[in-house]
Amino acid sequence: DGGITQSPKYLFRKEGQNVTLSCEQNLNHDAMYWYRQDPGQGLRLIYYSQIVNDFQKGDIAEGYSVSREKKESFPLTVTSAQKNPTAFYLCASSIGGSSGANVLTFGAGSRLTVL
Amino acid sequence: GDSVTQMEGPVTLSEEAFLTINCTYTATGYPSLFWYVQYPGEGLQLLLKATKADDKGSNKGFEATYRKETTSFHLEKGSVQVSDSAVYFCALSAQAGTALIFGKGTTLSVSS
Numbered sequence: 001d002g003g004i005t006q007s008p009k010y011l012f013r014k015e016g017q018n019v020t021l022s023c024e025q026n027l028n029h030d031a032m033y034w035y036r037q038d039p040g041q042g043l044r045l046i047y048y049s050q051i052v053n054d055f056q057k058g059d060i061a062e063g064y065s066v067s068r069e070k071k072e073s074f075p076l077t078v079t080s081a082q083k084n085p086t087a088f089y090l091c092a093s094s095i096g097g098s099s100g101a102n103v104l105t106f107g108a109g110s111r112l113t114v115l
Numbered sequence: 116g117d118s119v120t121q122m123e124g125p126v127t128l129s130e131e132a133f134l135t136i137n138c139t140y141t142a143t144g145y146p147s148l149f150w151y152v153q154y155p156g157e158g159l160q161l162l163l164k165a166t167k168a169d170d171k172g173s174n175k176g177f178e179a180t181y182r183k184e185t186t187s188f189h190l191e192k193g194s195v196q197v198s199d200s201a202v203y204f205c206a207l208s209a210q211a212g213t214a215l216i217f218g219k220g221t222t223l224s225v226s227s
Contacts, residue, residue, distance in 0.1 A: 048214045050212065058214065090158055102214075102215065108157055
């Protein structure tokens with residue numbers, strides 16, 4: 001079955017350490033996204049990529065980095081510069097392009113806790 | 116900029132009650148509108164969508180109508196079930212191919 005796989009589901013790290021969250025999709029989607037979810041704040045866009053080897057900052061990109069070397073993969077690195085990294089991280093993908101409603105398919109999420 | 120505002124929760128209902136979750140938006144142009152649902156510990160799932168004014172999206176007994184004159188996309192269900200307990204997000208896509216902008220989410224709790 002096609003879908004999005006995020007790993008790990010739970011991650012604990014010490015302050016000052018960089019961590020990388022994995023996101024893989026087998027939907028053949030061009031566009032991929034990273035959102036951060038905090039209680040009472042909804043989803044906020046970190047980065048998105050509409051095509052391989054290209055990505056754009058979202059509303060809260062500071063302290064995060066991404067790469068898009070392959071169509072199916074869009075890993076997110078939470079760096080030590082991110083002041084409050086404890087959150088639930090959601091990866092999503094969509095067909096992309098410039099026509100039609102932009103329906104996103106989401107992964108199950110990764111919960112990062114910084115100790 | 117573009118934004119989505121949803122009613123704050125939590126919303127607590129008894130089984131078989133009528134549900135309304137309000138959603139209004141601010142956007143230039145003609146956005147597409149969505150409702151997503153999130154069950155505990157999971158990612159979001161698309162519930163329904165509408166792409167132009169007066170369109171009605173529907174799925175699993177839920178409905179929402181795209182009202183351009185009131186910039187609204189309220190979610191309704193005639194008779195809720197315990198299994199509908201979840202967090203509901205309203206979202207918009209201002210242009211085709213752009214990232215979705217989400218509201219803050221509304222938690223629904225249904226008791227038997």
